[in-house]
Amino acid sequence: MINGHGNDIHLYEGQIVADFSSNVVPYGMHPLLANFLSSQIIIARNYPEPDAVSLSKKIANFYGIPKESVVITNGSAEAFYLVAHLFSGCSSTIVVPSFAEYEDASRIHKHTQLFIDNVDFAKKSNFDTNLVWLGNPNNPDGRHFDADYIENLCKLNPNTYFVVDEAYTGLSSEDCSAINKVSNCENLILIRSLTKVFAIPGLRLGYIVASPTICEKIKSLKMPWSVNSIAIAAGSFIIDNYNLLVPNIEELLQLSRNLQRQLKTVEGIDVIDSPTNYFLVKSHKGKSSDLKSFLISNYGLLVRDASNFRGLNSSYIRIAAQQESYNSILVEGIKQWITTQS
Numbered sequence: 001m002i003n004g005h006g007n008d009i010h011l012y013e014g015q016i017v018a019d020f021s022s023n024v025v026p027y028g029m030h031p032l033l034a035n036f037l038s039s040q041i042i043i044a045r046n047y048p049e050p051d052a053v054s055l056s057k058k059i060a061n062f063y064g065i066p067k068e069s070v071v072i073t074n075g076s077a078e079a080f081y082l083v084a085h086l087f088s089g090c091s092s093t094i095v096v097p098s099f100a101e102y103e104d105a106s107r108i109h110k111h112t113q114l115f116i117d118n119v120d121f122a123k124k125s126n127f128d129t130n131l132v133w134l135g136n137p138n139n140p141d142g143r144h145f146d147a148d149y150i151e152n153l154c155k156l157n158p159n160t161y162f163v164v165d166e167a168y169t170g171l172s173s174e175d176c177s178a179i180n181k182v183s184n185c186e187n188l189i190l191i192r193s194l195t196k197v198f199a200i201p202g203l204r205l206g207y208i209v210a211s212p213t214i215c216e217k218i219k220s221l222k223m224p225w226s227v228n229s230i231a232i233a234a235g236s237f238i239i240d241n242y243n244l245l246v247p248n249i250e251e252l253l254q255l256s257r258n259l260q261r262q263l264k265t266v267e268g269i270d271v272i273d274s275p276t277n278y279f280l281v282k283s284h285k286g287k288s289s290d291l292k293s294f295l296i297s298n299y300g301l302l303v304r305d306a307s308n309f310r311g312l313n314s315s316y317i318r319i320a321a322q323q324e325s326y327n328s329i330l331v332e333g334i335k336q337w338i339t340t341q342s
Contacts (some may be wrong), residue, residue, distance in 0.1 A: 018326035048229035053277035075204035084109040085254040090130035097309035101132040135165040135176035142274025147178040154185035167193040173275040203231040256321035278320040285341040
């Protein structure tokens with residue numbers, strides 16, 4: 001999917017005051033990281049490492065896993081397509097609603113696709129497809145499964161690879177990462193990101209954590225220099241200064257909880273509970289596209305029209321919590337829009 005993701009703010013130049021459509025932390029890039037990147041522009045005169053191995057080593061050391069179990073990618077998106085390429089022509093179960101790139105990557109690489117609702121997925125323990133794709137926590141609804149549950153699925157299904165998108169583990173009140181399970185599960189492939197928590201989505205920086213065997217096969221498919229030198233430098237700086245640079249996630253999650261609670265008092269909508277900074281809202285009347293346009297035109301607020309997530313419809317929007325003052329304006333804006341729906 002080239003178009004249709006959240007954060008289409010580029011289409012509304014000068015109109016947006018607050019962006020609720022992007023799940024990236026709303027605080028912006030840490031000043032220390034911004035200053036560091038400004039000082040690093042000169043390194044763009046040279047080619048980057050072809051495989052970003054220096055960053056692989058730092059991430060491996062940070063998490064206490066073998067360096068052979070890490071592959072650096074151009075954002076999570078490249079990782080999805082590499083995994084789908086590795087298993088070209090295989091069969092995939094995709095848990096929905098979810099990030100569209102699972103479906104697109106597996107379709108482009110000619111997978112036979114089976115879709116399962118995340119409620120039904122939670123009731124199922126055996127799978128017949130070669131791969132199962134899921135977000136944990138999931139985008140767009142924040143649904144999550146604990147690491148032991150993921151490990152158990154891997155053991156119950158030794159012939160199925162579980163591709164778990166962990167891009168939002170750092171933005172959840174639930175510690176659901178299975179990174180410590182990879183060494184015990186040859187059929188577990190994690191896709192992770194450094195861009196969401198540290199507000200650098202424009203740099204495109206993610207990584208795969210899997211068995212050394214799988215990682216070596218993925219590397220054989222990966223184009224050289226896919227991760228630029230500035231992104232590699234940013235990743236290394238973040239890992240070296242992680243605790244200093246990580247934003248106040250608990251504060252953000254409290255903002256999300258408060259916003260969810262406020263919106264639950266609004267008649268005419270349903271709020272789907274989420275432990276993350278983002279969540280779904282379902283309107284009883286009207287279309288999500290109309291609500292989105294109304295909020296832009298009248299308040300300069302951008303929300304995510306979630307109607308193009310498989311399994312959802314035109315009743316849904318996704319909201320990512322912002323600063324308290326903007327959250328209050330959003331609540332008022334949604335209230336006003338509901339009064340226009342008869």
